[in-house]
Amino acid sequence: xxxxxxxxxxxxxxxxxxxxxxxxxxxxxxxxxxxxxxxxxxxxxxxxxxxxxxxxxxxxxxxxxxxxxxxxxxxxxxxxxxxxxxxxxxxxxxxxxxxxxxxxxxxxxxxxxxxxxxxxxxxxxxxxxxxxxxxxxxxxxxxxxxxxxxxxxxxxxxxxxxxxxxxxxxxxxxxxxxxxxxxxxxxxxxxxxxxxxxxxxxxxxxxxxxxxxxxxxxxxxxxxxxxxxxxxxxxxxxxxxxxxxxxxxxxxxxxxxxxxxxxxxxxxxxxxxxxxxxxxxxxxxxxxxxxxxxxxxxxxxxxxxxxxxxxxxxxxxxxxxxxxxxxxxxxxxxxxxxxxxxxxxxxxxxxxxxxxxxxxxxxxxxxxxxxxxxxxxxxxxxxxxxxxxxxxxxxxxxxxxxxxxxxxxxxxxxxxxxxxxxxxxxxxxxxxxxxxxxxxxxxxxxxxxxxxxxxxxxxx
Numbered sequence: 001x002x003x004x005x006x007x008x009x010x011x012x013x014x015x016x017x018x019x020x021x022x023x024x025x026x027x028x029x030x031x032x033x034x035x036x037x038x039x040x041x042x043x044x045x046x047x048x049x050x051x052x053x054x055x056x057x058x059x060x061x062x063x064x065x066x067x068x069x070x071x072x073x074x075x076x077x078x079x080x081x082x083x084x085x086x087x088x089x090x091x092x093x094x095x096x097x098x099x100x101x102x103x104x105x106x107x108x109x110x111x112x113x114x115x116x117x118x119x120x121x122x123x124x125x126x127x128x129x130x131x132x133x134x135x136x137x138x139x140x141x142x143x144x145x146x147x148x149x150x151x152x153x154x155x156x157x158x159x160x161x162x163x164x165x166x167x168x169x170x171x172x173x174x175x176x177x178x179x180x181x182x183x184x185x186x187x188x189x190x191x192x193x194x195x196x197x198x199x200x201x202x203x204x205x206x207x208x209x210x211x212x213x214x215x216x217x218x219x220x221x222x223x224x225x226x227x228x229x230x231x232x233x234x235x236x237x238x239x240x241x242x243x244x245x246x247x248x249x250x251x252x253x254x255x256x257x258x259x260x261x262x263x264x265x266x267x268x269x270x271x272x273x274x275x276x277x278x279x280x281x282x283x284x285x286x287x288x289x290x291x292x293x294x295x296x297x298x299x300x301x302x303x304x305x306x307x308x309x310x311x312x313x314x315x316x317x318x319x320x321x322x323x324x325x326x327x328x329x330x331x332x333x334x335x336x337x338x339x340x341x342x343x344x345x346x347x348x349x350x351x352x353x354x355x356x357x358x359x360x361x362x363x364x365x366x367x368x369x370x371x372x373x374x375x376x377x378x379x380x381x382x383x384x385x386x387x388x389x390x391x392x393x394x395x396x397x398x399x400x401x402x403x404x405x406x407x408x409x410x411x412x413x414x415x416x417x418x419x420x421x422x423x424x425x426x427x428x429x430x431x432x433x434x435x436x437x438x439x440x441x442x443x444x445x446x447x448x449x450x451x452x453x454x455x456x457x458x459x460x
Contacts, residue, residue, distance in 0.1 A: 001454060003030065004153070005040045005132040006117060006141060008100045011245070012081045013052075013088075014045050016100060016340070017286060018239070018366045019134055019160050022207065025242040026450065028082040029443040033451060039126075041117055043095040044077055044088035053077040053088060059123050061115065065180055072180075074116050076123075082244075089116045101137070107168040108177060110193060114141040115181040118148045130454055133157040133201065136166030139193025140182065142200035147183040154457040157201040159194070159234065161363055162215045162222055163291060166193030198227045203453055204234040207364035208385035212236030220361065237450065238388060239364045240443035246346065246373060252437055256430070259375055262351035270335045272310050279423055280310045282352035282376065284345050284367050287317035287324070287338075293358030293381065294320040298327070299409045300416060305331040309420075311356075312348055316340050349374040354419055358404070358412050362386050368401070372436035377401055377429075379415050389441070393432050394418045400435040 005027055009020035023040060031038045044053070054077060061072040075090040089095070094109045103109070117138070121128055131153045133141060142155045168191050170178055179185050198204060206212050212234050214220040221228065228234050249255040260276055267274045281304065285292050297313070298320070304311055312335040313324055321338050328336035337344060349355075355371040355378040364385030368378040372389075378401040380386035386403075393399025402419045404411040422428050 001036055001458060002127055002129045003036060003038045003132060003454065004117075004121075004126070004128045004130070005038065005134070006114075006138040007040060007042050007134045008113075008137050010040055010042055010081075010086065011242070013042070013048050013079070013086065014100075015342070018207075018364070021241060021366055022158070022160070022239055023134065024081065024084075025240055025443040026447065027084045028242060029240075029447040030450065031083045033447075036451075036454070039085045039087060041087045041089065041120065043100070043113060044075075044090040045095050045100065046097070048088065050077075053079050056087075057123065059116070059119050061119050063180075065176065067177060067180070071112070071177065076120060087120065089113065089120065091116070101164070105171065105174055107166070107170065107191060107193070108174060108181075110137045110166070111140055111144075111178055111181040114138050114144050115183075117141060118144050121149065127151070128153045130154045130156060130457055133197050135160045136164060136193040136197070139166060139195070139197035140191075142197060143184075144182060146200075154203075155197075155201040156203045156205060156453060156457065157197045159198075159204065159206040159215065159363070162194065162206075162220075162224055163361065165195065165222060165224060166191075168192075192224075195224055195227055198224060198231060201231070202457055204228060204231060205450075205453065206234050206236050207239045208362075208388055209236035209238065210387045211363040211384045214361075214384060215363075235449070235453070238385065238441065238446055239366060239369070240441050240446035241366060241369050241373070243373070243442050246349075246370065248350075248374065252434060255375065255437065256433070259350065259433075262347070263353070266312075266347060266351040267310070270312065272333060272335070273308075278308070278310055279420060280312070280351065280353045281356055282311070282348045282354070282371075283313045283315065283356050284348055285315050285357075287315050287320040289319045290360045291362075293356075293360060293412075294324075296358040296409055296412050297356060298323055300413050301327055301331070301334065303413065304416075305333055308333060311335070312352070313337065314339070314341060314345055314348055349376055352376045353423065354379060354416075356416075357381070357386065359383065359386065360407060365389070369439075369441045372400055372439050373441070375433040375437050377419060377432050377436060379403075379412075379419055381405075381407060381412070383407075389439075391435075393422065393435070397431075398435055399432065400439055401432075 011024040
């Protein structure tokens with residue numbers, strides 16, 4: 001079976017968030033299965049190192065207009081990662097910056113990307129059976145395929161975040177170019193990319209069991225729930241992680257010893273007081289408003305700092321940079337690293353005691369899974385993928401974290417205090433850490449539902 005995964009990001013080349021981990025992890029395990037030939041196609045953003053890529057060809061798309069050729073032509077590159085072929089569309093006009101999902105007239109970037117995928121399929125004579133879409137960027141790809149390919153593949157859509165659906169009003173000056181990429185006339189002034197891919201895909205998947213239930217309700221479906229239901233509903237499958245990129249000791253005692261050593265090293269690195277018994281909190285994620293609960297992190301900051309606890313935050317995004325930088329200036333025990341840094345993220349997961357993840361909504365979440373793998377105990381809101389993956393130690397002896405159930409600041413703080421009370425009891429804390437350590441969210445375990453879906457699509 002020939003499978004093409006479309007994405008704007010993939011871990012190992014260019015990554016902004018969880019989709020990058022998802023694509024690289026899923027494609028790797030699928031490529032190890034018999035009868036699956038997996039390709040990944042994505043833009044070549046400027047931060048992707050040319051030395052790791054092989055130039056294939058230049059593609060000249062048909063341009064029946066007076067637009068500049070730079071709006072239609074692109075170069076194709078190729079690379080291999082973990083036995084998976086990755087293909088890169090290089091167009092400096094659309095992919096010269098790294099704001100992959102945002103920007104003025106970003107809808108033109110998205111529709112150009114989809115058109116370029118179709119042209120790549122034709123140019124390289126690919127015989128694709130299934131195209132796997134991811135969120136909004138390739139939302140019009142099924143329609144463009146139907147208008148431009150003699151053999152139309154099946155489509156599976158993974159909804160990572162229904163919150164960012166890609167609603168745009170098309171500018172008058174953009175509509176002709178927009179239609180040129182489509183290959184037909186778009187009759188509306190507005191476009192919702194995720195809506196179009198929901199309507200035109202053969203199978204819908206989302207990255208969490210609880211999230212599948214949530215997004216089929218008006219409250220959390222953001223008006224797209226009715227289209228999901230009309231298309232047969234959505235299947236929830238938990239994300240896996242690629243453990244190959246997260247080394248750790250297989251022996252728990254050695255692992256625990258190394259974790260303690262990593263904590264002391266990290267404290268020294270950031271000029272924090274060095275001490276094994278000082279609770280070290282972490283946060284790793286996009287600073288994207290209430291979705292990630294950044295306002296609740298600020299809400300408990302005084303409490304954490306007054307008690308001389310330590311807190312390192314790593315992340316970037318459109319919101320809260322100023323507030324967290326100010327906290328870093330005000331409190332010597334709070335470190336704000338406003339950046340995207342994979343190496344530092346791994347150090348934090350490995351060394352910290354507690355992950356704070358007070359997300360308002362979280363379709364699946366990878367931070368809590370990576371944290372548990374490294375014995376860093378998560379404190380989470382009981383929602384979406386956090387509900388699916390975290391077991392409350394205050395209620396169950398096999399718990400691997402702590403939860404708050406009502407989305408209130410006081411409830412979040414109560415969960416923090418429950419974790420701190422357990423932290424003081426080293427025997428209990430070691431048990432929680434061990435429960436985390438024993439969890440298995442490897443892609444090898446999570447891939448079987450996808451294999452079944454692909455097979456069913458071809459048989460249908």
